[in-house]
Amino acid sequence: MTLLQTPVAPEKRSQARDEGKLEKATARRNRRTYLALLLPGLLGLLVSFVFPLAYMVRMSFNQGSPDGVIVETFTLDTYIQPLTDPYYWRVTLDTFQMGVTVGILCVLVSYPVALFLARSTSKWRGLLIAIAIAPLLTSAVVRTYGWMVILGTNGLINSSLDGLGLIDTPLKLTNNMTGVAIGLVEIFMPYAILAMISGFGRLSPQLEEAAGSLGASKFKVFTRVTLPLCLPGLLTAFLLVFVLSISTFITPRLLGGGSVQVLATEIYDQTTGLLNWPFAAALSVILLVLFGLIIAVYQRLTKKIGG
Amino acid sequence: MAAMAALSSAVLVLSGCGGGSEAASSGSATSGEVNLIAYSGVWQDQYTAAVIEPFKAKYPDIKINYASKRSSAEMLSALQGQKNNPATDVAIMDNSVSTTGNKQGLFEKIDTDGVPNLANVQEKFRDKEGYGPVAMLDAVGLVYDTATFPEAPKSWKVLWDPAYAGKINVNAPPSLLGLSLTAITSKMEGEDYAQSIDSAVERLKEMAPGVQTFAPNPDEYQNVITGQTVLGLGQNARGQFYSDQSNKKMGVTFPEEGTVYQINTINLVKDAPHTAAAKTFVDYALSAEAQTAFAKALFYAPSVTNAELPADVKDRVVPTDGSLNIVPLDVEFLSSARDKWTDTWKRQIITK
Numbered sequence: 001m002t003l004l005q006t007p008v009a010p011e012k013r014s015q016a017r018d019e020g021k022l023e024k025a026t027a028r029r030n031r032r033t034y035l036a037l038l039l040p041g042l043l044g045l046l047v048s049f050v051f052p053l054a055y056m057v058r059m060s061f062n063q064g065s066p067d068g069v070i071v072e073t074f075t076l077d078t079y080i081q082p083l084t085d086p087y088y089w090r091v092t093l094d095t096f097q098m099g100v101t102v103g104i105l106c107v108l109v110s111y112p113v114a115l116f117l118a119r120s121t122s123k124w125r126g127l128l129i130a131i132a133i134a135p136l137l138t139s140a141v142v143r144t145y146g147w148m149v150i151l152g153t154n155g156l157i158n159s160s161l162d163g164l165g166l167i168d169t170p171l172k173l174t175n176n177m178t179g180v181a182i183g184l185v186e187i188f189m190p191y192a193i194l195a196m197i198s199g200f201g202r203l204s205p206q207l208e209e210a211a212g213s214l215g216a217s218k219f220k221v222f223t224r225v226t227l228p229l230c231l232p233g234l235l236t237a238f239l240l241v242f243v244l245s246i247s248t249f250i251t252p253r254l255l256g257g258g259s260v261q262v263l264a265t266e267i268y269d270q271t272t273g274l275l276n277w278p279f280a281a282a283l284s285v286i287l288l289v290l291f292g293l294i295i296a297v298y299q300r301l302t303k304k305i306g307g
Numbered sequence: 308m309a310a311m312a313a314l315s316s317a318v319l320v321l322s323g324c325g326g327g328s329e330a331a332s333s334g335s336a337t338s339g340e341v342n343l344i345a346y347s348g349v350w351q352d353q354y355t356a357a358v359i360e361p362f363k364a365k366y367p368d369i370k371i372n373y374a375s376k377r378s379s380a381e382m383l384s385a386l387q388g389q390k391n392n393p394a395t396d397v398a399i400m401d402n403s404v405s406t407t408g409n410k411q412g413l414f415e416k417i418d419t420d421g422v423p424n425l426a427n428v429q430e431k432f433r434d435k436e437g438y439g440p441v442a443m444l445d446a447v448g449l450v451y452d453t454a455t456f457p458e459a460p461k462s463w464k465v466l467w468d469p470a471y472a473g474k475i476n477v478n479a480p481p482s483l484l485g486l487s488l489t490a491i492t493s494k495m496e497g498e499d500y501a502q503s504i505d506s507a508v509e510r511l512k513e514m515a516p517g518v519q520t521f522a523p524n525p526d527e528y529q530n531v532i533t534g535q536t537v538l539g540l541g542q543n544a545r546g547q548f549y550s551d552q553s554n555k556k557m558g559v560t561f562p563e564e565g566t567v568y569q570i571n572t573i574n575l576v577k578d579a580p581h582t583a584a585a586k587t588f589v590d591y592a593l594s595a596e597a598q599t600a601f602a603k604a605l606f607y608a609p610s611v612t613n614a615e616l617p618a619d620v621k622d623r624v625v626p627t628d629g630s631l632n633i634v635p636l637d638v639e640f641l642s643s644a645r646d647k648w649t650d651t652w653k654r655q656i657i658t659k
Contacts (some may be wrong), residue, residue, distance in 0.1 A: 067642040068407045069410065172473075190639045253522065254524050257519070273378070277387075278585050
């Protein structure tokens with residue numbers, strides 16, 4: 001019973017502080033049991049995550065060569081090269097910009113859907129949520145190919161616009177960042193919706209009604225009550241989509257047509273095309289550090305908003 | 308690790324295989340299995356039908372496990388990962404990449420001892436140091452839409468023609484197609500690519516704005532067949548195959564300024580788990596029967612002297628008798644220039 005109650009306690013901390021304190025005390029008493037229960041998971045994590053990560057970090061200090069030979073050594077060249085080369089700064093900046101753009105657009109288009117689903121009292125709510133996240137059942141590769149068909153020069157959009165006589169030459173919607181952004185926004189929408197719904201815990205219709213009864217217009221209720229209460233959910237969704245975007249490889253590769261160079265595609269090229277594993281590992285570590293920095297900033301931001 | 312090695316030795320001694328004789332450690336030549344790593348997609352389909360299935364019929368006790376990869380570099384990457392504990396026996400890959408594998412000590416030398424058909428491989432297609440010989444040859448071609456070009460374009464210069472801007476696909480390096488185009492352009496500009504590719508880069512920069520994609524998907528042939536593009540780089544063999552598949556909607560040609568060979572070698576992995584059976588497979592792959600069958604299936608030129616091709620196939624595979632204008636792309640040079648040229652494309656040629 002205790003085991004079942006305790007993991008739920010942190011989420012309800014704000015509502016039931018006393019109950020939380022009691023459960024914290026129980027948790028302390030059962031620390032050894034928890035450690036024993038965690039051990040299989042930790043071991044799995046060690047083998048599947050920590051060891052490969054350590055191998056990658058070690059690899060990043062080796063010396064690569066143009067013909068794919070890896071020299072076991074300890075050098076910082078693999079880090080100095082990307083950090084002193086404006087090209088890699090541009091690639092990093094493009095990666096960052098892609099993450100921010102996709103994050104913002106994804107939050108914007110997902111917010112109305114998530115808000116509707118969070119507030120819905122319909123008996124079909126469960127089904128509607130399932131429909132909203134159903135695209136996750138299809139592989140991102142398949143959906144990216146779908147977008148290639150839709151956005152291509154002879155695709156659905158260009159053919160329709162051409163058929164309506166609105167364009168003479170096809171719009172360039174693919175093989176560039178525009179195509180990548182469109183594809184990524186759609187692909188990450190289900191994640192954003194889920195993150196938002198779970199982050200809308202403080203949203204309450206009563207608070208909105210109270211604001212309305214005190215004379216606030218619908219717009220004011222939204223900007224002063226609804227939106228601020230949604231902010232933690234929106235930020236979580238943004239962070240999730242941002243992190244997924246900057247690490248994604250398939251969509252920039254397929255919809256970017258070789259013209260979109262981001263850290264993930266660069267790592268792929270270095271690993272499988274040029275066989276320079278040390279350099280690819282160094283770029284991966286840089287991407288990881290970038291993740292860490294973003295998450296640190298995010299935590300500060302959420303603390304500020306929460307506090 | 309030491310304990311594992313000791314345990315393995317003990318098992319070998321107990322099972323009577325401790326003498327370390329080659330036959331004992333490499334298994335039987337007519338039974339067991341062979342782990343093959345080679346290209347994916349249509350190449351895999353056609354090689355399976357033309358070579359692997361007949362091999363299985365001839366040697367029913369040898370099982371072939373085919374691990375497919377999209378490129379030779381991916382194959383090498385997989386082999387590098389297995390270096391200390393090889394799981395692959397045979398690798399069929401591009402010679403610019405297998406040369407790197409030879410240098411890294413990933414492959415075994417092959418002689419006529421276990422592979423008698425090696426004697427039938429043309430002298431020029433045998434490795435000087437005795438590593439894996441050439442298994443098949445192809446060359447880079449210009450792929451075109453037959454509705455736009457009722458007659459095959461004669462020059463690579465058509466890629467610069469503003470009339471086709473936005474309707475061209477070019478596979479950028481590290482793809483061999485892009486590396487080959489760099490060498491061809493360099494030759495067209497009258498420079499020696501081994502010294503400098505500056506003029507070629509300037510010319511390619513003029514072409515780049517007209518390129519629709521530098522990484523065609525699903526591939527360079529389907530893009531032309533589906534009408535996304537009308538021109539592109541491609542390999543002759545696959546181009547011929549897809550030309551038939553598409554009812555000649557797409558064609559492939561060798562322009563007059565010359566082209567670059569794409570050569571695949573067949574390699575025996577060093578310390579492979581099933582060496583004897585692997586040699587049986589390599590020998591079969593170099594037989595006239597297998598070489599002819601694969602040429603008929605996917606239009607790769609055989610590397611052996613005793614393969615007889617029907618006239619309609621012979622006309623469509625890349626000539627290896629010196630009649631085709633070839634831009635020589637030295638594999639040793641290429642393995643060192645690949646990353647520089649790739650970098651140049653990314654920084655200077657590819658447009659956003």
